[in-house]
Amino acid sequence: MRRKKQDNSLLTEVELEFMTVIWETGGGTVHEILAELNKDQERAYTSVATVLKIMTEKGFLTSGRKDRALVYHPAIPKADYQKTTLKNLSSKLFNDTPAALVARLVDDEEVTNDMLEEMRTLLNERLGDHGS
Amino acid sequence: MRRKKQDNSLLTEVELEFMTVIWETGGGTVHEILAELNKDQERAYTSVATVLKIMTEKGFLTSGRKDRALVYHPAIPKADYQKTTLKNLSSKLFNDTPAALVARLVDDEEVTNDMLEEMRTLLNERLGDHGS
DNA sequence: TTGCATCTTCTAAAAAATTAGTTTTGGAAA
DNA sequence: TTTCCAAAACTAATTTTTTAGAAGATGCAA
Numbered sequence: 001m002r003r004k005k006q007d008n009s010l011l012t013e014v015e016l017e018f019m020t021v022i023w024e025t026g027g028g029t030v031h032e033i034l035a036e037l038n039k040d041q042e043r044a045y046t047s048v049a050t051v052l053k054i055m056t057e058k059g060f061l062t063s064g065r066k067d068r069a070l071v072y073h074p075a076i077p078k079a080d081y082q083k084t085t086l087k088n089l090s091s092k093l094f095n096d097t098p099a100a101l102v103a104r105l106v107d108d109e110e111v112t113n114d115m116l117e118e119m120r121t122l123l124n125e126r127l128g129d130h131g132s
Numbered sequence: 133m134r135r136k137k138q139d140n141s142l143l144t145e146v147e148l149e150f151m152t153v154i155w156e157t158g159g160g161t162v163h164e165i166l167a168e169l170n171k172d173q174e175r176a177y178t179s180v181a182t183v184l185k186i187m188t189e190k191g192f193l194t195s196g197r198k199d200r201a202l203v204y205h206p207a208i209p210k211a212d213y214q215k216t217t218l219k220n221l222s223s224k225l226f227n228d229t230p231a232a233l234v235a236r237l238v239d240d241e242e243v244t245n246d247m248l249e250e251m252r253t254l255l256n257e258r259l260g261d262h263g264s
Numbered sequence: 265t266t267g268c269a270t271c272t273t274c275t276a277a278a279a280a281a282t283t284a285g286t287t288t289t290g291g292a293a294a
Numbered sequence: 295t296t297t298c299c300a301a302a303a304c305t306a307a308t309t310t311t312t313t314a315g316a317a318g319a320t321g322c323a324a
Contacts, residue, residue, distance in 0.1 A: 012310090012311060012312085013311085013312095014311075014312065014313095015311095016224060016225070020224075020225075029271095030271080030272085031271090043312095043313075043314090044313070044314050044315085045271085045314090046272090046273095046313080046314050046315070046316095047312075047313045047314055048313095049271085049272070049273085050273095050312085050313075050314080051311095051312080051313090053272090053273085054311095067271095067321095068270075068271060068272085068319090068320065068321075069270085069271065069272090070271080070272075078225075079236065079239075081225075082225055082226065082232075082233070082236045083236055083240055085221065085225060086221075086233065086236055086237060086240070087240075087242075089217065089218075089221065092148060092152075093148070093152075093210075093213075093214055093217060094214065097247070098237050098243055098247055098251070099247050099250040099251050099254065100214075101214070101218065101237075102234060102237070102251040102254055102255070103254050104211065104214045104215050104218055105218060105230050105233075105234070106254050106255060106257075106258050107211075107258075108215055108218075108219075110219075111230055113259060115229070115230055115231050116255055116258060116259055117259065118231040119230070119231050119234040119251075119255055120252060120255045120256070120259065122231065122234055122235050122238050123234070123238060123248055123251055123252040123255070124252070125238075126238050126239075126248060127245060127248055127249065127252065138279090138280070144280090144281060144282085145281085145282095146281075146282065146283095147281095161301095162301080162302085163301090175282095175283075175284090176283065176284050176285085177284090177301085178283080178284050178285070178286095178302095178303095179282075179283045179284055180283095181301085181302070181303085182282085182283075182284080182303095183281095183282080183283090185302090185303085186281095199291090199301095200289090200290070200291070200300075200301060200302080201300085201301065201302090202301080202302070
C-alpha cells in the first residue's frame with residue numbers, strides 16, 4: 001500500500017507554537033522549553049519531550065547534551081521558515097502571485113496607513129525610490 | 133474532561149483544495165465538484181460528499197437542491213478568506229506586524245522586481261503617490 | 265551498593281482529519 | 295405497483311497529530 005507522504009516542510013499547529021518560543025529564547029533544555037510553553041498552556045513533560053524529538057527528526061531543531069539533559073536549538077532561522085510559509089500560502093491560496101497577497105493587506109481596513117507606509121518604504125529600499 | 137476546541141475559522145488542507153475549485157467554478161453538484169477535484173487526485177464520491185457536508189456545517193458553503201442532488205456554493209468570497217488567513221499567519225508567525233510579512237517577500241530572491249513594483253503600485257494607490 | 269531523583273526513550277491512548285463503505289430514500293422506469 | 299437507480303445520510307475505518315503514562319538509564323547521595 002502506498003503511504004500518503006506527509007509534508008514535513010511545514011510545522012503543525014503545536015510545533016509552530018514550540019518553534020516560536022525556541023526562536024525567541026534561542027532554545028534550551030526540555031525543562032526550560034516546557035516552562036516557557038506552560039505560560040500559555042499546561043502540558044506534561046513527556047509531551048513536550050516527544051514533540052521536540054519529532055521536530056528534530058523533521059529537521060527543525062538540533063539537539064545536544066548539557067549534562068544528562070537534552071538541549072534543543074533552532075536548526076533554521078525564523079526568517080527562512082517565514083519565507084517557506086509565505087511561498088506555500090502564495091501557491092495554495094494566491095495563485096502563486098505574491099502581489100495578490102499584498103493586495104489583500106492593502107484593502108484590509110485593520111491594516112493602518114502607518115503599516116502600509118512601512119511596507120512601501122521596504123519596497124522603495126529594494127527597488128530604488130523613483131516613481132512608477 | 134475538557135474537549136480541545138477546534139478552530140473552524142480556518143480550512144484544513146483538504147478543505148482548502150475543495151474550496152479552491154469551488155471558488156473557481158462557482159460550485160455545483162457533488163458530481164461536478166468531484167469531477168473537477170479528480171483531475172488532481174482520485175477520490176471516492178462519498179469522500180467528497182462528506183467533506184462538502186462538513187464544510188457546510190462550518191459555514192464555508194451554502195447548499196441547495198437541483199432535483200434530488202445537492203448543490204454547493206461558496207458562502208464567503210475568496211478575498212475574505214485570504215484576509216482571514218493573512219491575519220492568522222501574521223499573528224502566528226509575524227508578531228502581528230503585516231509589514232514584517234512584506235519584508236520577507238522583499239528579501240526573497242525568487243520574488244521578481246516586477247512583482248515588487250506591482251506591490252508598490254498597490255500601496256501607492258491606497259496611500260497616494262507622494263514620497264516617504 | 266543501594267536507593268532516589270532526574271531525564272530520556274518507548275509505547276500507546278486520545279483527538280482531529282481524511283477517506284470511503286453501507287444503508288436509506290425518493291423518484292422514475294417497467 | 296414493484297423494481298431499480300442515483301444520490302444523500304449514516305457509519306466507520308484509517309491516518310495524522312497531540313498528549314502523556316510507564317519503563318529504562320544514569321548519576322549522585324547516604
